[in-house]
Amino acid sequence: MVKAKDAYVWDMQGNRYIDAIGSWWVNIHGHGHPVLTTALRxxxxxxxxxxxxxxxxxxxxxxxxxxxxxxxxxxxxxxxxxxxxxxxxxxxxxxxxxxxxxxxxxxxxxxxxxxxxxxxxxxxxxxxxxxxxxxxxxxxxxxxxxxxxxxxxxxxxxxxxxxxxxxxxxxxxxxxxxxxxxxxxxxxxxxxxxxxxxxxxxxxxxxxxxxxxxxxxxxxxxxxxxxxxxxxxxxxxxxxxxxxxxxxxxxxxxxxxxxxxxxxxxxxxxxxxxxxxxxxxxxxxxxxxxxxxxxxxxxxxxxxxxxxxxxxxxxxxxxxxxxxxxxEHDNTLQKIAAMAALHTEQLTALHDKGLIYRPRTIGPMAAFNMGQPTARYDHPLRQTLTQQAQHNGILLRPWGNTAYFLPPVCLSPQDLTWVYTTLQAHCLS
Ligand SMILES: Cc1ncc(COP(=O)(O)O)c(C=O)c1O
The missing domain is CATH 3.40.640.10 (Type I PLP-dependent aspartate aminotransferase-like (Major domain))
Known part of the structure; x- marks a missing residue:
């Protein structure tokens, strides 16, 4: 990866990805936030x-x-x-x-x-x-x-x-x-x-x-x-x-x-x-x-x-x-509440279609299980989902048959909806 801004990351070929797991859960406000980069001074x-x-x-x-x-x-x-x-x-x-x-x-x-x-x-x-x-x-x-x-x-x-x-x-x-x-x-x-x-x-x-x-x-x-x-x-x-x-x-x-x-x-x-x-x-x-x-x-x-x-x-x-x-100044917790509401709506839709089980969400995090129950981290679904998501411009790191999202709060509702739609179209059907 060579560049990151807000909720996006770009690789060296110029492909853009949504950082759907906040760079291993560290990123909250988005990449390259001007307030944070100014603090580096x-x-x-x-x-x-x-x-x-x-x-x-x-x-x-x-x-x-x-x-x-x-x-x-x-x-x-x-x-x-x-x-x-x-x-x-x-x-x-x-x-x-x-x-x-x-x-x-x-x-x-x-x-x-x-x-x-x-x-x-x-x-x-x-x-x-x-x-x-x-x-x-x-x-x-x-x-x-x-x-x-x-x-x-x-x-x-x-x-x-x-x-x-x-x-x-x-x-x-x-x-x-x-x-x-x-x-x-x-x-x-x-x-x-x-x-x-x-x-x-x-x-x-x-x-x-x-x-x-x-x-x-x-x-x-x-x-x-x-x-x-x-x-x-x-x-x-x-x-x-x-x-x-x-x-x-x-x-x-x-x-x-x-x-x-x-x-x-x-x-x-x-x-x-x-x-x-x-x-x-x-x-x-x-x-x-x-x-x-x-x-x-x-x-x-x-x-x-x-x-x-x-x-x-x-x-x-x-x-x-x-x-x-x-x-405090950017209403981060309110943004998180709005994201939580959208997660609930989208998870409900996937669950109603029978595509996922054990849906769960809290704050900016949403998770669900797919396919057969297994606790094996290296279950083939992990690899398939990671690759399919990446191919479609989404960075994920599922475990076994569990996938989750934990994006930066600056991810727009449109982009988050797109993540769910893309996942359903290419990975869950
Ligand atoms: C709950 C919890 N504790 C500790 C750690 C370890 O943190 P680090 O990777 O910064 O050493 C992690 C990392 O994922 C974690 O999730």
Whole structure:
């Protein structure tokens, strides 16, 4: 690819494509947005500085913005707000979260809290910690229930630490087994907590929407029930909002769908406006305090000793600040609501014609399954659909028999309708 503007990308032969998955979910406002490209001028002021023993205005501003926008921790007061730890991608934001949770308990005098709990089908990145809490072994072949079980992490299984997982109660239109699925999942959680609750450091999950697991939705009341159970055992809750953050579930953050709050939050992808790599791990001040020295004599042994060369890069922070401002000035959430309505209309039409099953949509994301149920990532439908779509000017990356759209919000209703019509004409009939 040699050029990109708004929702379009051009290859070296001059062919134009619609970026129907927002360049792997990072692009929100469109490519080459003038507000974001202007923010790149931050390079003239300060291009980069080590984020150790130094900070800079763009990082401070972004930390303040995130504290103001992320749903308040319980008992928000002057002493309990969101602290920001910078890194440079989604996997490192997760890695940092896991390490903070682990070290927190070592320093909070409960060193036996070493276990991690995750969701089946959750994906959190490709570094070793993130792989450990993700899917490791190849999944079953004959169901639609988990596309992350593609075996990508299998060669590294011996390197990964042991993690327990509870079933993910996937919801989609017309799923009348959802109440039972949620009850079963909560039952599995209760059993786990009975046995290991007091030895568990943290629970990690993608709230409301599992991305790489197959764009699978779950209901907010289920999440509140999970968080209430975890709170009874004092378990640190990590929300991986690398995908769900920044409007991907129709609200700025997925946590806004819930009454309860996480303790640690991982952000990347949408945070960046789709321009430069950046990762953030938000941590409630109450946890942060366990890492603090006494002021007079900073205790290195208590500090969280983790840093990357490009931690908190000023240019990336400037673009992230500009992207957040666009949410306010460009009515991004309203545009997302309009796109969501169009997705619903188009999915309904495809579903009524019997061309798709398990339709589901939230915010700017729409997904569905086609053909025979299969959890195999490499099912032939994946290749066929990718190629047919590309041949017709649409960039897609389906998994197995699941296809999804997550375009930049600047994609016009006409173009989005055209994507659905083209898909139906060339790929679904
Ligand atoms: C929920 C979630 N967490 C973490 C990651 C890893 O992010 P990155 O690819 O930036 O390392 C991803 C990437 O798809 C993701 O979807």
């Amino acid at each position: 931050q390079a003239i002021q300060l291009d980069h500085i080590q984020f150790a023993g130094a900070t800079h205005p763009q990082a401070v501003l972004l930390a303040k913005q995130l504290d103001a926008h992320y749903p308040s921790p319980p008992c928000k007061d002057a002493s309990n707000h969101w602290r920001t730890f910078y890194s440079d991608n989604g996997s490192t934001a997760v890695e940092v979260a896991l390490k903070i949770a682990y070290q927190y308990w070592q320093q909070a005098d409960e060193p036996n809290r070493t276990r991690f709990l995750a969701m089946q089908g959750g994906y959190h990145g490709d570094t070793v910690g993130a792989m450990s809490v993700g899917p490791i072994t190849k999944g079953p072949v004959n169901n639609d229930d988990d596309y992350t079980s593609n075996g990508f992490a299998e060669p590294f299984a011996p390197l990964c630490f042991p993690v327990d997982r509870i079933p993910y109660p996937e919801h989609y239109w017309g799923n009348d087994a959802i109440d039972q699925a949620e009850a079963d999942s909560l039952d599995a959680l209760d059993k786990y907590l009975d046995q290991h609750g007091h030895n568990t450091a943290a629970f990690i999950a993608e709230p409301i929407l599992q991305g790489a697991g197959g764009m699978r939705l779950s209901r907010s009341q289920y999440w509140d029930a999970v968080l209430e159970r975890l709170a009874a055992y004092n378990i640190v809750v990590i929300f991986d909002e690398v995908l769900t953050g920044f409007g991907r579930t129709g609200k700025l953050f997925a946590a806004e769908h819930l009454t309860n709050r996480p303790h640690i939050v991982c952000l990347s992808k949408g945070l960046t406006g789709g321009v430069l790599p950046l990762g953030v791990t938000l941590v409630q001040n109450s946890l942060y305090q366990a890492f603090h020295g006494d002021g007079a004599s900073p205790q290195a042994s208590h500090a969280f000793l983790h840093g990357h060369s490009f931690t908190g890069n000023p240019i990336a922070c400037a673009v992230a600040n500009a992207s957040l401002q666009l949410f």
